[in-house]
Amino acid sequence: MRALNHCVAPVCLFAALLTSALAGCGVKETPTGIDLQGEVEGFAPTSAIISRVTNQPYDQLVPLDTVDVLRGHFEWRCDTLPYDVYALSFVSESVSNENSSMYALLGDGRVKMRVARDREGVLSTRSAGSEVQAQYERFMEEYRKVSRRDEIDSLERSFFSARERGDTAAALRIKEASKPLYTESAMQIQRYLRERLKDTARNFFTLYLYYTHDLATATIERLGQLDSIRARLGEWKGTEEQGSRLMRSALLRCDLASRSVEGALAPEIVGVRPNGDTLRLSSLRGRWVLVDFWASYCGWCRQELPLLRAAYERYGKAGGVSFVSVSLDKNDAAWRRALEEEKMPWDNIRIEGDLASRTITEYNISGIPLAILIDGEGRIARRGIRGAEMIEVLAGL
Structure with a gap:
């Protein structure tokens, strides 16, 4: 027994030294939970409302928490929430918080995020620490260019300005002039998304891309369409832990669609x-x-x-x-x-x-x-x- 103790002690000492050395080299345990470290630029909000996004096309949110923004910095930690789509809505006492909201794909680990607001109130982000969030930011930057969002925003501001001052003729001219731009934007977006959806990687970002920009906006009219959708969702079988909420939402949408296709009894309105x-x-x-x-x-x-x-x-x-x-x-x-x-x-x-x-x-x-x-x-x-x-x-x- 004494000999065994002599053998164990050096092993324990070696393990302790190895753990200490690894810690000194920056090797840590796999992080669990969300650890968001943020700073803002170009505006001065006093707080940020953190919400879970339940339906992005219709901006349906479930508020989770509110954090203070102190001297341009904010932090949010949560150990219980999985990878998901979250919304950050910034509140300011001096500036309207209209357009001061943005989405983020957050999950396990620390993410350092810089949130910038331009002169028109549009938010953009640059993050480090999460490849999923970095993919999302690159996607949104390209999406905005492809959709000609800046031009559309400018026309919409002119339209509402004309309507507010009672210039109906100018508002109608702007409305007519914008129709070709809206049509071209929609076509460009469809082409861009078709190319992005060909991505064969199966991770949380591509699941988000398929659910939000294809399945969530798809017109499901007949039962036959559901078979191919369920087969497509099966391709993410190995990523259900990361994308569990999105996967459940996708499967629920298939279930609900089966009840509201042609031939089904119309729900009450x-x-x-x-x-x-x-x-x-x-x-x-x-x-x-x-x-x-x-x-x-x-x-x-x-x-x-x-x-x-x-x-x-x-x-x-x-x-x-x-x-x-x-x-x-x-x-x-x-x-x-x-x-x-x-x-x-x-x-x-x-x-x-x-x-x-x-x-x-x-x-x-x-x-x-x-x-x-x-x-x-x-x-x-x-x-x-x-x-x-x-x-x-x-x-x-």
Whole structure:
């Protein structure tokens, strides 16, 4: 026994010396949890609200924590949250916090992040310590260039400025001039994303890319589409620990989509009319109903309105089809102003808060405008009908 003790002691001493030497060389245990070290440049916020992003296309956030920004520095640590998409919203006492929000892909380990704000209030980041976040930053920088976001932002500022000062003619000229730019931007974005989605690497960033910029915005109308989506998700099987929340969200979207495809019973919609009355979709049972999801800030939605107006005059007002436009506007005043400008004589309702989130989820809404035709039994007959196709479908009833 004594001989054994003599053998163990040197081993223990060697292990202790090795541990000490490795620590001195900077070799540490694998970090667990999020350790964000940040500094800001170009603005002076007093605090930052940290949120988890549950639906990026619709900016749906779940607040998690608030941290102080002291002399341009902030820190946030959390040992319990996994790799995920987070939002940082900066609050300032002297400057409006509009546009002072940005996304980040954060996970285990320390990330040093510099957040800069330009003259237009747009935030950009440069990080060290996380290859996933670095990939995201490079992607967003290129995405902004490809989408011609700076040009679009400039036109939108001019449009809203003209509208605020009551110069309707100038606002309309800007609106017309911007249409080709929006079209070109959308085409460039689609081409860029198609190339990026060919990336064969299977990590959290590529899962984020597929979920946020493909699956989350995909139009799923028929059950057959779900097979290929589930097969694609299977390619990330080995990364479920990192991308678990995104993977669960993706699989949930497939499950929900199966309930809102053509042939499924349409979920209830409850909204408020401009006069304050409540309208329920179920109250229209027995009639064909065209439900149009839109928002006042959606340029594509408003471009579709002349055709929707013509369809209403022919098949709604005179043909017996009920038309209901469902606004996803968060701003009640903006919605009412759009109704006044666009002259929409059919039923209009607005949904917000939990009702909006539930409806977006239950109807598997990945983008607007979205028109859904519901038959007299309350079942979804067609999804995603637009343009000339809408007229053809209504003519065939």
